[in-house]
Amino acid sequence: MQNKWALVTGADRGVGLGLVKVLIARGYHVFAGQFIPNNGELEQLSELSGERLRLLPLDISDEASVSSAVEAVDAVTDRLDMLINNGAILGDIKASIQDDLNFEEMERVFKVNTLGSLRMSNGLIESIMRSDSKLIVNISSEAGSIGSCWRTGWYAYCMSKAALNMQSQLIHNQIAGQGGKVMVIHPGHVQTYMQGKLDTAGALTPLESAEHILGLVENRLRPDYSGDKLELIDYAGNTLPW
Numbered sequence: 001m002q003n004k005w006a007l008v009t010g011a012d013r014g015v016g017l018g019l020v021k022v023l024i025a026r027g028y029h030v031f032a033g034q035f036i037p038n039n040g041e042l043e044q045l046s047e048l049s050g051e052r053l054r055l056l057p058l059d060i061s062d063e064a065s066v067s068s069a070v071e072a073v074d075a076v077t078d079r080l081d082m083l084i085n086n087g088a089i090l091g092d093i094k095a096s097i098q099d100d101l102n103f104e105e106m107e108r109v110f111k112v113n114t115l116g117s118l119r120m121s122n123g124l125i126e127s128i129m130r131s132d133s134k135l136i137v138n139i140s141s142e143a144g145s146i147g148s149c150w151r152t153g154w155y156a157y158c159m160s161k162a163a164l165n166m167q168s169q170l171i172h173n174q175i176a177g178q179g180g181k182v183m184v185i186h187p188g189h190v191q192t193y194m195q196g197k198l199d200t201a202g203a204l205t206p207l208e209s210a211e212h213i214l215g216l217v218e219n220r221l222r223p224d225y226s227g228d229k230l231e232l233i234d235y236a237g238n239t240l241p242w
Helices: 014-025 040-052 063-074 103-113 115-129 155-178 206-220
Strands: 005-008 029-034 053-057 082-085 135-139 181-186 232-234
Touching: 005 014, 014 029, 014 040, 014 082, 014 206, 029 040, 029 063, 040 053, 053 063, 063 115, 082 115, 103 115, 103 155, 115 135, 115 155, 135 155, 135 206, 155 181, 181 206
Parallel strands: 005 029, 005 082, 029 053, 082 135, 135 181, 181 232
Antiparallel strands: none
16 A cells, blocks of 8 residues: 655644644654754654654745755655645734734734645645645634634734635635545634643643544545535534635
8 A cells, every 4th residue: 555645734732743643643654844943742753653754844934944845745755645734823812903903923924824824735736636635634713714703803813814714715626626625624722832821721632633633534535525615614524604
C-alpha cells in the first residue's frame, strides 16, 4: 500500500497538535507545520514517530516560508492526500466600533487566518489533486458565521474566518468537478492557548476535537459519500449558517 500523506499547519499545540497525533495513530505520514521553534512536545512526538512525522518550519503568513515548506513536501512525495489548514491567530477580541481599532493587528490576523491558508492551498494544489483523496480541510469557526453572529467585537478573527469560508467555496467551485474535496469545520470550543492562556472553559480538549474532526473527514472520504454541497459544519457534523 502507498503511504498516506497529510500536512497540518499550526501543529505546535492545541487542535493542530491533536490532529497530528490522531493522524499518526490512523496510519498517516504527517508533515507538521512548526511555527514555534524547539517545541518540546512536538519534537518528542517526532522522535517517537520516526519518519512518520516530519517537522516543517512554517510561518504561513510569509510567502518565502510557505514556498520552502512546499519544496520540502515535493522533495518527499509527489502527492498530498490531505491538507489541513489549521494555523490561526486571534487578535483583539474586546474593541467595538466605538473604540480605537488596531488595523495593523487586523492585517496580521488576515495574513495568517485567510491568506495563510490560501498560500498553502495554492502552493500544494497540484500535489493534492494527484492524490486519491484530493482533500483540503479548512479549520474555520462559528465566529465566521454571518448568519449566527452575536458578537460586537472580535473584528479581525470573525472577518478573517468569514473570508476563509468564502475562500473555501471558491476553491470548491474550481476543484469539485475534478474530484477535489473541501471541508470547512468549526472545531468547537476547545481548551487552547489562543487567548494567551489556557481557556479552561472549553468543552473539548484538543485531542477530543481532533478525533471528531478526523471522524468527519473519514466519513467524507467514504466511496459511498453522497453530497456535493459545501457547508460550514461543526465538530459534531451539525450544519452552521454561512
